[in-house]
Amino acid sequence: MVSKHMIRTLMIETPTVPGNLGKVATAIGLVGADIGEVETVKVGPTYTMRNITVQVETEEQLNEIITAIEGLEEGIKLHTVSDEVLSAHEGGKIAMKSKMPIKSLAELRRVYTPGVADVCSLIEREPDKAEIYTTINNSVAIVTDGTAILGLGNIGPVAGMPVMEGKAALFDQLAGISGVPILLDTTDPEEIIRTVKNIAPGFGGILLEDIGSPHCFEVEDCLKEELNIPVMHDDQHGTAVVTLAAAISACKSAGIDLKEAKVGQIGLGAAGVAICRMFMAYGVQAVYGTDKSEMAMNRLKEYGGQTSSNIEELMETCDIVIATTGVPGLIKKEFVRSGQVILALSNPRPEIEPEVALEAGAAYAADGRSVNNVLGFPGIFRGALNAKSKVVNHEMLVAAAEAIASCTKHGDLVPDPLQPEVHEKVAEEVERVARRVYVGV
Numbered sequence: 001m002v003s004k005h006m007i008r009t010l011m012i013e014t015p016t017v018p019g020n021l022g023k024v025a026t027a028i029g030l031v032g033a034d035i036g037e038v039e040t041v042k043v044g045p046t047y048t049m050r051n052i053t054v055q056v057e058t059e060e061q062l063n064e065i066i067t068a069i070e071g072l073e074e075g076i077k078l079h080t081v082s083d084e085v086l087s088a089h090e091g092g093k094i095a096m097k098s099k100m101p102i103k104s105l106a107e108l109r110r111v112y113t114p115g116v117a118d119v120c121s122l123i124e125r126e127p128d129k130a131e132i133y134t135t136i137n138n139s140v141a142i143v144t145d146g147t148a149i150l151g152l153g154n155i156g157p158v159a160g161m162p163v164m165e166g167k168a169a170l171f172d173q174l175a176g177i178s179g180v181p182i183l184l185d186t187t188d189p190e191e192i193i194r195t196v197k198n199i200a201p202g203f204g205g206i207l208l209e210d211i212g213s214p215h216c217f218e219v220e221d222c223l224k225e226e227l228n229i230p231v232m233h234d235d236q237h238g239t240a241v242v243t244l245a246a247a248i249s250a251c252k253s254a255g256i257d258l259k260e261a262k263v264g265q266i267g268l269g270a271a272g273v274a275i276c277r278m279f280m281a282y283g284v285q286a287v288y289g290t291d292k293s294e295m296a297m298n299r300l301k302e303y304g305g306q307t308s309s310n311i312e313e314l315m316e317t318c319d320i321v322i323a324t325t326g327v328p329g330l331i332k333k334e335f336v337r338s339g340q341v342i343l344a345l346s347n348p349r350p351e352i353e354p355e356v357a358l359e360a361g362a363a364y365a366a367d368g369r370s371v372n373n374v375l376g377f378p379g380i381f382r383g384a385l386n387a388k389s390k391v392v393n394h395e396m397l398v399a400a401a402e403a404i405a406s407c408t409k410h411g412d413l414v415p416d417p418l419q420p421e422v423h424e425k426v427a428e429e430v431e432r433v434a435r436r437v438y439v440g441v
C-alpha cells in the first residue's frame with residue numbers, strides 16, 4: 001500500500017434506498033482509494049446528499065473514482081469534486097490580532113498614543129520591563145530560507161510559507177506561543193545570520209525551519225553562540241527528539257535496551273546528523289549512518305559517528321533503522337529484516353510505507369506523519385520561554401524526548417499530537433531542566 005496524500009471531497013447524491021451508500025463506498029474501495037469523513041449535507045424526501053472525503057495517490061486514481069461513481073446507475077449522482085486542503089489555505093492560515101478592544105477615544109489613547117509613550121520610556125529606562133509590557137517574550141520567529149521545504153527540496157521561501165504558517169498555527173494552538181513566519185530572500189549563511197541577529201530583539205526565541213544542509217549547521221551554531229535567546233533548528237533537533245522518543249517507546253515495548261541496540265540512519269542531512277548525535281549522546285553505543293554524499297558521511301565521522309557504505313549493509317546489520325532522505329520508496333521491501341524497527345520519516349512521502357515494512361516483517365514501523373517534530377517544538381519552546389532560558393540544550397531535548405515517551409501508550413511509538421497533555425508534559429519537563437541548569441532552582 002502507498003500513502004495517499006491527495007485529499008478530495010466528493011459531493012454525492014444517492015436516492016434513499018438501502019445499499020446505495022454501500023455501492024458508492026465499494027466503487028471507491030475497488031479503485032484502491034481510502035475513505036475519510038462521510039458527512040450528510042442534506043436529507044431530501046427521496047434522496048440524501050453527502051460529502052465524502054477520499055484519499056488518493058494520483059490524479060489518475062481520482063479520475064477512476066469519478067468514472068466509477070458516474071457509472072453507478074440507479075440515480076446516484078456526483079455533483080462536485082473539491083480540494084478542501086487548498087480551500088483551507090485560502091487567505092492563509094494565521095493572522096496577527098489585537099488583544100485589546102479599541103472602541104473609544106479613551107481606549108485609543110491608552111493603547112496607542114499618547115499613553116504608549118510612557119511605556120516606551122519605562123522600557124528605555126528598565127529594559128527588563130519589556131518582558132512584562134510587550135509580547136516579545138511569547139513570540140518566536142519561524143525562519144526559513146526555503147532551501148529544504150519538507151522533502152520537496154529548494155523550492156524557495158514563499159512556496160514554503162504554508163509550512164511556516166502551519167508551524168505558527170501549531171505554536172498557537174499547542175503552546176499559546178505567537179509564531180511569526182520570517183521568509184528570507186537569501187540563502188547565504190552569513191546574510192542569514194546577520195538578518196536573524198538583526199530581527200532577534202523582537203522575539204523570545206528563534207525556530208529555524210527547513211533550512212537545508214550543510215549551511216544549516218553553520219547558521220544554527222553561530223546564532224546559538226551569538227544570541228542570548230533560545231535558538232533551535234527544528235529539522236535537526238525537533239526531529240531528533242521525536243525520533244529518540246519513538247525509539248525509547250519501541251524498545252520498551254519490545255523489552256530491549258536502546259543503549260545496546262544497533263541504530264542505523266539513512267540520510268545524513270539536517271535531520272539525519274542531528275538524530276545520530278542525539279542517539280550517541282543518549283548513550284547508544286552503535287550508531288551507523290549512510291548517505292549518498294561523501295561530505296555528509298565525513299560530517300558524521302567528525303561528530304564521532306560510524307558509517308555504513310550503503311543502505312543494504314545498514315539494513316542488514318541494524319536493529320533500528322531511521323531514514324530522512326526525502327526520497328520516497330528508497331527502502332525496498334526485501335531489505336527489511338524480521339523484528340526491525342523502521343522509522344521512515346520523510347515528508348510528504350516516506351522511504352517505505354509503514355504497512356509495507358510491517359508486511360515484510362518489521363516489528364514496528366512508522367512514517368513522518370506520526371513521528372513528526374510537531375510533538376516536540378511547541379512544548380520545547382513553551383518550556384524554554386517559561387524558564388527564561390537563554391538556550392535550548394541537549395539536557396532539555398532529552399527531557400522532551402523522555403516526556404513524549406512517557407505519554408505514549410504501550411505498543412505505540414508516539415502519542416497523539418493533538419493531546420494537549422503531551423505538550424504540557426514536554427513544556428513542564430523542559431522548563432524543569434532549564435531552571436535546574438541555568439537558574440539553579
Ligand SMILES: NC(=O)c1ccc[n+]([C@@H]2O[C@H](COP(=O)([O-])OP(=O)(O)OC[C@H]3O[C@@H](n4cnc5c(N)ncnc54)[C@H](O)[C@@H]3O)[C@@H](O)[C@H]2O)c1
Binds near residue numbers: 151270369
Ligand atoms: N518527520 C519529521 O518530523 C521530519 C522532520 C525533519 C525532516 N523530515 C524529513 O526528512 C527529509 C530530509 O530533511 P532534511 O532537512 O534532513 O534534508 P537535507 O536535505 O538536509 O538532508 C537529506 C539528506 O539525504 C541524503 N540523501 C538523499 N538521497 C539519498 C539517497 N538516495 N541515499 C542516501 N542518502 C540520500 C542527502 O545527501 C542529504 O544529506 C525530508 O523529507 C523531511 O520532510 C521529517
Ligand SMILES: O=C(O)C[C@H](O)C(=O)O
Binds near residue numbers: 234
Ligand atoms: O513539517 C513537517 O511535517 C515535519 C518537518 O519539519 C519536515 O520538514 O518534514
Ligand SMILES: [Mg+2]
Binds near residue numbers: 210234
Ligand atoms: Mg521541516
